[in-house]
Amino acid sequence: MTVSESPVESPTDRSADVLELLTDEEGTWTMVPVGATGDERMTQWISVDSGVLCELEEMR
Numbered sequence: 001m002t003v004s005e006s007p008v009e010s011p012t013d014r015s016a017d018v019l020e021l022l023t024d025e026e027g028t029w030t031m032v033p034v035g036a037t038g039d040e041r042m043t044q045w046i047s048v049d050s051g052v053l054c055e056l057e058e059m060r
Contacts (some may be wrong), residue, residue: 002026018033018034018035019031019032019033019034020032020033020034023050025049027050028047028048028050029047029048029049029050029053030045030046030047030051031045031046031047032044032045
């Protein structure tokens, strides 16, 4: 594979899923796969408090 080629996705490989980033008034961020529907949308998510997030430069 060269730099200009895209990897071939397997139907079972979900590593390429795009995440939708949602927030609420209390500062909680929730990531949900954009392709999730129905029950998946309610069960496949991660939530973190905004205090846990940091700038990438700070992390480095």
